[in-house]
Structures are given as structure tokens and as C-alpha cells.
Amino acid sequence: MENPVRETVTVAIIMVPLPAQGHLNQLLHFSRLISSHGVPVHFATSATHNRQAKTRIQGWDPLTISNIHFHDLPLPPFPVPPPDPKSRNKFPAHLQPALDAAVLHLRQPFSALLRSLCSTARRVAVIHDGLMSFAAEESTAHPNAEAYAFHCISAFASSSSKMDLIRSSNKELKLPILPAISLEGCFTDQFADFKSSQKEMLKYDAGHLYNSCQVVEGEFLDLLTKLPSNGKRQLRPWVVGPLNPIIIDGHGGSRGRHECLEWLDKQPPRSVLYVSFGSNSSLTEEQIYELAMGLKQSEQTFIWVLREADRGDIFARENDVKKIEKYKLPENYELGLNGVGMVVRDWAPQLEILAHQSIGGFLSHCGWNSCMESMSFGVPLATWPMHSDQPLNAVLVTEYLKIGVQVREWARREEIVGSADVEVGVRRLMGTEEGKEMRSRAEELGGAIREAWSEGGSSREDLESFIAHISR
Template sequence: MENPLTESISVAVVMVPFPAQGHLNQLLHFSRLISSRGIPVHFVTSATHNSQAQIRVQGWDPLIISNIHFHDLPLPPFPVPPPDPHAQNKFPAHLQPSFDAAVLHFRQPFAALLRSLCPTAHRIAIIHDDVMAFPAQESAAHPNAEAYAFHSSSAFSSFFVNMELLGRPTDEELKLPILPPFSLEGCFTDQFMDFISSQSEMLRDDAGDLYNTCRMVEGEFVDLLSKLPIPGKTKLRPWAVGPLNPIVIDGHGGSRGRHDCLEWLDKQPPRSVLYVSFGSNSSLTEEEIYELGMGLKQSEQRFIWVLREADRGDILREENNLKNYTLPDNFELGLKGVGMVVRDWAPQLEILAHQSTGGFLSHCGWNSCLESMSFGVPLATWPMHSDQPFNAMLMTEYLKMGVPVRDWARREKIVGSGDVEVGVRRLMENEEGKEMRRRAEELRGVIRDAWSKGGGSRKDLDSFIAHISR
């Protein structure tokens, strides 16, 4: 077999993800789709984050796909502080050192890798996270390289964030829909906003934009984004190529085997279980955990609750021992078969695809929202930071497949057990919840249509592949 760095080919793709779980996950899924077209893909990040992406991927095994090549960029040691669940702003500021280290140290070895790849292909297509923007500048040094910005947030949230950053333009050309009140207050730290601004200045060399979304779901906002007057950026045709996650799950767990929670789900009635998870970058205080636990108990609904501390900057370090949260006295002993607490990494795709799962209490990260839509599971929304408040708005107010539990306008208040109980009951047992489940099933069908022959996402992926293979 020829060395992937020397084999002569027509086109190769280089993926440069942002070093956080939700971003790594999306571009690794995208790598699978592109590699299935016979195009070699080079996945480029640190050894830690390459391992993190591979360990946690669900629905397929990246190790059995021979034309996905993982490149470990050197990354010197950086601070790995624990998350602070008591911080007023819930954004994972403890990850900022890993973000800064990647931007500071990746550029030079990335440039060297690009120099080694460019002589081997007619064209190199660099797909980089839109908050990991230095690859766009590096591509300009090579006549056969071109960069594409990958947007890992919903088009809806990307539109709102850009509107805010641009000072809410009122250009009649945009033909804006009626917009609810919105603000970035509380979504990010000032330090991360400065980080975003420094990266956005390097996006002028991009050749196009890719969105992990479906036109039948967010087409209006994909089109609006292409019209925004972003300084220095040419308006180019966007490609909506999502959802990138697998939409069919075999349920066998691959080489890791089947998780215990799936065995438990097998014994529950159809659509009877609420799945509770706040993703990899959100932390709750002990008081919030207590109120959530009591609310789940009071709701008298079956549930699987993933209760684990937020990721640190390096999940593989031996000293990175996650905090073991304490639940109310005898809480787990009193579940009596109607509930289960999972304290390790949970197989979310398989849980959402299971016939016993009927709802999802979620932080509304975009991966979680897409996966819920992919398997027809309605949401109870509990946004924490970043794009999540906008995603929650999309789910509840626009797509009508969710109920709010945490009111973003009252985010400084603890969500009490009574509010949890009411939100869970609304979703799981009321007529309102049944309507949302019906709507979620409709969206599941829309997504499957989008990936069927002639569907919007499949056509956009075909168009992108044809464009980079020209």
C-alpha cells in the first residue's frame, strides 16, 4: 500500500477541527461521509484530541476505514483546570487554555503537513472549523489548496450570533423574518469573544461555507447567512450537508460492546423513558443536581440520567479524575427499576435511537439537537451557554418539538424541582407532549428524505464533492 503522503491522487481533504468534543465529533462524522466517496481524508489535531474523537465516536468505527488518516500535531503541555460549576457564566472557561494552545502551536506543523500533501494531489480541500481559522491563511500559499469554513452550530444560531456581532443590520436585502428578542449576554466569556474575533479576521481566504444542517429544517437561515454583509468576505454559495451523524444505528455497540443502559432500555415500554444529559462541556452545582434529581423523582417518569463532570482540556491525562457527584440520600436505591444513573460516557446515539426513549432533557448542544431530530425524540430544553439558548429557541419556538425547562431569561435562578417536574410531565405524558412527539417524528422523516436519493443534504454533499473534484 502506498504512503498516503506520497500517493498521487486527484483530490484530498484535510479536516481541521476545533479541540472540543462537539466540534471533533461533527468533523469526524463528515470524514466518514467524504471518505465513502473514495476521497482520502486527513484528520488533523493533537494526539489527545484524535484519541478523544475516535474513542467517543458512535454508530461506526473509524479504525476500519482505510482512507481516513489521523495526524497528531505536537501540542506542548497546557493548564488543565477543573470546571467551575459555580461560575455565573456557564461557558466552559476552563477549556480556554486548550483552545489558545491549539491556535498558538498548530499552525507551524499544519503548514508543514500541507506542504507535504500539496504535491500529491491535483487539489487539496481544507475543511476547518470556523473558530479554528488559521488554515484559511495557510491555504493561500498553495495554488492547488483551498479552504472551506465548517460551521458546527445551527444555521439559526449562527445567524443570530452574526447579526449581533454586525450590530443588527437592517438592510432590506436581507428580508429578515420577525425575530424574537435576542442577545449574546451570558452565552460566552469575554475572553472567548476576543478569541472568536481574532479568528474571524482570518476567514477572508475561504472558498465557501459548510453547515451541519438540513435545508428542509433550516434553509431559510442558511440563505440568510449567505446574504449577511460580513466585512471582507465574498458572498459564496453555502452547502448544507447535515445532519452528519449516522441516522441508522445497528445497536450492537461495535468493538466496545453494548452498554448496560441499553439492556435496561430493552425492558421498558415504548417511548416511556426520558433521557437526561447535559453534554460534555456543562457542569451543574450540587444544588442544581439535587433539584434536578428530586424533580425527576417527582415526575414519576422512567429516565436515564447521565451524570458526569464536564470534560477538561485533556480527557486522557491520568490525573484527570472526574468528580463523582453526590445524589440525595438513597436516591439511586429508590429508583426501583424506573430510573438509571450513568456516570461514564453514554452511547447517546443508541439511546436516542432506542424504541423505549420518548424524550430528551438536554442542554441543546447542536449535536444533541440534530441527533434528537434524526430519531424523532422531542426535547425538554435546558440551555447552559454558547449557541445553546438559540438552539433551544429553534427547537421550542420554530420547530415546535420541545418544551422549555430552563428559561434563559432567568438563567441566574436555580431550576427548582417543581419546574423540572412540570417540564418533564409536559413532555412525557401531556397531550402537548404527544403533539411534540408527532412533530419530532415528522422531522425524523424530513431528515431521512434529505439523505435519500435526490434529497437536499445528499444533493448538497454531491455538489460539494463535485466542486472540490473539478
């Protein structure tokens, strides 16, 4: 583990992410924003997950920022099972051993790091993933430490799950009317228990941070302030999103430019559909076939990222020479695309893809990272939710913001989405007047999001407010 900064500082921050890509990514982006204010940030997780976060970050290079310090907390070996595309529940249950190991084994080394930093800093702010709330409880042992829960999901998803509680405590409150959606199938029982084990410790937090933006879901962020306080003062929320860079130069930095970007350079503006289901979602061979045929039948240009879902340790098989190609496409499928489509089999630079002028739509699983990134660059979505908060995010996109079309209905999640349905959804987004109107609304929203980070913008002001608060 890297030794913490020894000189006395006014304030220091410890980031405690959940060891899964969508969570690591958000807190590392947040580290960049905080470090730009001269506050040292200590990013604390296992060596494997630090490596994952640094390797996959896009839009900037964490190794070029001197006041971001990575601490490799010791984590004993844990099982690394493969994903199961055939599972009826699409939640990535194969990641559960990694999550359990983190909560069980990272607490003690985190506590040691916290104790060390508290001896050199006037104040230490612990920013922890909402699912790593043991960090909040540990912070109570130090008078100059305070903890803040970081929420990686949308305010819409968070408020939806608490709507009954909000309604019961605010009987006169007018609530937005949106389609009801069942959360059945969003999680496994094991993960529900995991969430419950961390929820109780949220009571130790001094505030909440959201990767969101007032122009995106201000109404739902406001609802979260209506939650009963359980006898405590109402905790201040800071809305500091989007955390991802909103200006991308497209040059790839020290890693070089991905070949898919060269291909995109040759396409007309707003003509390409980007297809990706995130780092943790799995599709069956039958579903891949139907999706492949639907994309081809739509006659729309597309770029499709098709790769196996992450394992708990993404480096566990990097030296395995017996790797078997996963996710086979129909025979000669790629040859038959004739330049109309491109399939990417490795990790793709999603931020650079979405920021590219040729991208006109995004067929997505609706993970919150993907939603915020897509909205940041004014790209409308075709929704295909798989698990977790994704069905709720899909409703936010299609029914509330009206910047997307539905391709996969959550109520029919156990059915195969046929090629005809894929074709219709893609054409509706990419080739109709309705799709153009959605794209126009998405571009307008993207401009408003970027404005939120300009001088006097809501996200910028909330970040500056948070920095001032922890530096008081």
C-alpha cells in the same frame, strides 16, 4: 505524526477541528461521509484529541475506514484545570488553555502537512472549524489548496448574531419574527477575544459548510446567503447535515453494547426521558439535588447521564487512583428509584440511546450536536441551555420548530431551577397531549431529515455537489 499518502491523488482533504468534543465529533462524522466517496481524508489535530475523537465516536468505527488518516500534530503540554460548577457564567472557561494552545502551536505542523500533501495531490481542500481559521490563511500559500469554513453551530444561531448586518444590507427583506434573546452570559470575555482572533481569517475561505438540513432551518440558511460580501463574490454554502449516522444497529460494534441499552430494552416504546447536559456543562450540587428530586417527582421513567465536564485533556487523570466521585446524588437516591430511573456515570452512547425505541424525550442543554441527533431520530426536547449557542438553539426548538418545551429560562440562568419546575416541564413533554403532539411533529421532522439523505435529498445532493466542486 503519520506520514501523508505518498502516491499522487486527484484531491485530498485535511480536516482541522477545534479540540473540543462537540467540534471533534462533527468533523470526524463528516470525514466518514467524504471518505465514502473515495476521497482520502487527513484528520489533523493533537495526539490527545485524535485519541478522544476516535474513542468517543458512535455509530461506526473510524479504524475500519482505510482512507481516513489521523495525523498527531505535536502540541506542547498545556494547563488542564478542572471545571468550575459554581461559576456564574456556565461557559467552559477551563477549556480555554487547550484552545489557545491549539491555535498557537498547531499552525506550524499543520502547514508542514499541507505542504506535503500539496506536493502529491492535484488539489487539497482544507476543511477547518470556523474557530481554527489560521488554516485558511495558511492555504493561501499554495496554488492548489483552498479552504472551506465548517460551521458547528445552527444557522439560526449564526444568522441571529448577524441579523443587524443582514437587515442593513437588505432593507426590503422580510425577517422571521421570533422572541428576542440576550446573548449576555453565553461566553467569557476570553473566548470572545479568541473568536475575534480567528474571524478575520475567514476572508481566505472559498466556501462554507453547515451541519444542518434544509428541512430544519432552510429559512435561516437562506438568510446567511444575504450577508454582504465585502467586495468579494458571494461564497457558496453547502448544507450537509446531519453528519451523524441516521441508522443505528444498536449492537455497539467492537466496543460491545452499553449496559444502559439493555435496561432500555425492558422499557415500553417512547416511555423514557433521556437526560444529558453534554460533555462541557457543569451543575452545582444544589442544582443536581433539585434536578434529581424533580425527575423523581415527575413519576416518568428516565435515564440520566451524570458526569463531570470534560477537561482540556480528557485522559489527564485516567491513572489517578485518588479520583473523588463528583456530583453526589441525595442519599439512597438510586436505590429508591426502583427501576423507574437509571443514572449513568461514564461516557454514554448518546446516538444509540436516542435511536432506541423506548426514548420519548430528551432533557438537553441544546448543544447543536444533541439537537441534530435528537431531531434525526424524531425525539422532542425539554430545553435547558447552559452557554454558547444553546439559548438560541432552544428558541429554534421551542418557538420555531415547536418540538420542545422550555425548562430553564435563559433570562433566569443565574437562578436554580427548582424541582417543581423540573417536574412540570418533564410531565408536560412526557405525559400530556401537548407532549404527544410535539413528539408527532418531531417524528415527522425526523422522517424528513432522513429523507434528505436519500436519493435526490437536499443534504445528499449538497454533499455530492461539494465533492464534485473540490474534484473539478
